[in-house]
Amino acid sequence: MADAPVFQRLCIIGLGLIGSSLARLARERGDIAATVVACDTGPGVAARLRELGIADVVETDAARAVQGCDGVILCVPVGTFAAVMRQIAPHLAPGAVLTDSGSTKGSVLRDLVPLLPAGVHLVPGHPMAGTEHSGPDAGFATLFQGRYVILTPPSGTDAGAVAKVAAMWERAGAMLETMDATTHDKVVAIVSHLPHLIAFTICSTADDLAQETQEQVLKFAASGFRDFTRIAASDVNMWRDIFLNNRPALLEMLARFSEDAQALGRAVRWGEAGFIEDRIHRGQKVRRGLIAINQA
Amino acid sequence: MADAPVFQRLCIIGLGLIGSSLARLARERGDIAATVVACDTGPGVAARLRELGIADVVETDAARAVQGCDGVILCVPVGTFAAVMRQIAPHLAPGAVLTDSGSTKGSVLRDLVPLLPAGVHLVPGHPMAGTEHSGPDAGFATLFQGRYVILTPPSGTDAGAVAKVAAMWERAGAMLETMDATTHDKVVAIVSHLPHLIAFTICSTADDLAQETQEQVLKFAASGFRDFTRIAASDVNMWRDIFLNNRPALLEMLARFSEDAQALGRAVRWGEAGFIEDRIHRGQKVRRGLIAINQA
Structure with a gap:
């Protein structure tokens, strides 16, 4: 019998190489999220996601997409984090875990922390995986196998939230490390x-x-x-x-x-x-x- | 019927990756040199060359090695060119072609030209081929296949001498380019x-x-x-x-x-x-x- 899913409803914002790989993996395994919500505003991406069938729900509005989700991961370029956070912050569910896949972590704290609603747990993360390809067709479920994921939770972050993000990446086959953002x-x-x-x-x-x-x-x-x-x-x-x-x-x-x-x-x-x-x-x-x- | 060999007696000085690859190739083809003389002063290298059987004659004395040769190629590190030239210059045969495989060409002109005997033709060359391995066991006959060899003959160099060096590398499968040393x-x-x-x-x-x-x-x-x-x-x-x-x-x-x-x-x-x-x-x-x- 499979383990219980880490998240009941996981929203992936940005379905490029990283986001679409995670979506594929979550759908394949079943123990990462019971329901996968994919949100992307790129031209034609939502239609392509429906064709690919790698998410249970496809959205183009981030505010709607995150509603009722106990897990949200930002997989968009780090330059867009502040704008995305302004859209989603009022709609994040109390107790939800917010994480990301950005390559820079100081900027993520800078852009997300000031808008973080009380009761939402931020656990920044960086999966060190990639190829030279990008876009929703470039992803594949084994991308994170044997790769490092670095988590940079600020001190005082809820231990249960960190454990959930860690469990997600472990089930993706990654090796976890924790260090400060700097x-x-x-x-x-x-x-x-x-x-x-x-x-x-x-x-x-x-x-x-x-x-x-x-x-x-x-x-x-x-x-x-x-x-x-x-x-x-x-x-x-x-x-x-x-x-x-x-x-x-x-x-x-x-x-x-x-x-x-x-x-x-x-x-x-x-x-x-x-x-x-x-x-x-x-x-x-x-x-x-x-x-x-x-x-x- | 095979073409006539480019050189009657070719002396290769320095049997590392490049030199030993050229020796193997010359022995395999027959149309690069009728006789291959290999000269290396490295500890144990001469004995190893005899075991490998990739030259007709094995020498450890460069002055002796070049005697009677119509072709000589220096395949030693460029830092040793001046010292090797001092040894061989008095023994180079009139009309012989002297070439090399050094990665720097201004230094080769600086080190060889002042000691060049009258009637000996200098045609500096640089085969742009290599692997991360070195030594007489690292060479292989196909190393130069499809790789560039850059010749840098000073203006006024004997055209026949340039043609011989070019023919050697063409038979090695290389692509020839000519430019000035600078x-x-x-x-x-x-x-x-x-x-x-x-x-x-x-x-x-x-x-x-x-x-x-x-x-x-x-x-x-x-x-x-x-x-x-x-x-x-x-x-x-x-x-x-x-x-x-x-x-x-x-x-x-x-x-x-x-x-x-x-x-x-x-x-x-x-x-x-x-x-x-x-x-x-x-x-x-x-x-x-x-x-x-x-x-x-």
Whole structure:
């Protein structure tokens, strides 16, 4: 006999890659939500959701969608959280659990906490899963298998609410971690946001050089460059929003990285072989560390 | 009937990934060299080469190895070119073709041209092929299939000598390009050397952050970071030598990239959404370009 569902009525707002994957999974398993309400205002998305049949109820009005739900998860770009919250806040049921899948957590607290009705429990979360595809057709039920989900509940958050969000992600096959929003934002800034900023940048730098030298620079794209461009093909709206909503952490990591890059550049200029070798050794060490924990 | 061999006696100095791949290929095909002389001073390498049977003659003395050869190719790290040239220059046969597989071409001209005997033809070359493995066991005959080889003959180089080196690489299955050494060094600085510098650096930056936050930052390595670390596992001696022998171009590309990264950082700080979107669009454009030319 299956376990009782975590939520009686779960509203998923934003049916992109993450939201539609969660909807598919919830419908497949039955122990995440008894009823799945899907809400998306994108052109044609509601019709497509009805065709796909991955939700029990499809809505285009967020205020209506959340009514009577004991679980609500925002899966929209983080730049739209404040606007969505203004719509839904008056309609959230007392005792409901509000969570999200945003890649930046300080901004989520900033945008949601001031509008949070008394008796509604906020448990911010970040499933670290994704592909280069987006939209309701891109999702699949196994997306979260073996991936980390980081929860950043503010201190004093109701333990039962945290346990519900944790149970949802555990049933999705994910591994749970908890940390404060500030630490989360630094961690994702270095492992994800800064690499994207670098990837977008080096593409522009190379493109400019190609214009200048009149050489088809990119024809010779070696493995290093190719690996960088793979992540440069990412969704524009999502990444603009991430950059703008993780400013302090991203700028701090860019500053740290720039100092370190300049230090290595200085060693190159002055022929400091020992310093260069040390940096290469550290790179190898980090790479071996990732291989050891099966994250390579 | 097979074509006549390009060289009667080809000496390969340095039997790492590139050199041992070329030796295997030359022995397999028969139309690259009638006789393959392999020279390597690495501990145990000569014995291993005899076991592998991938050369007709195995030498550990470069001066002896090049005697009577009409083709010589240096496949040692670029930091050792000057020393090797001092050894072989007096023994190069008149009319011989001297080429190489170094990743930096300005340094090759700097190190070889002053010692070049009259009547010996220098045709610098750079096969843009490689794997993360090194040593005489890492090579394989198909390494150069469909990869670019860039030749950088100084103006006035004997056309027959250039044709021979080109024929060798064409028979290896490679695609030939010719450009001047300065342009070559800029192109590889942006598509290969700078990405490696960035990869080594971001590993150090993340490692420092992990110490500071006491979080296992790398546990959460997302796709961007993982792609970067893949190339950070590269050979220390080879990359130290490349950095030190492509200083002006690498420092120029680091400066250009740093300006562009700071410009994007500034747009993040000041919330300039349009600028950020433009950079992401350019990243997508470059990525699509690579996919279109099958280099992705």
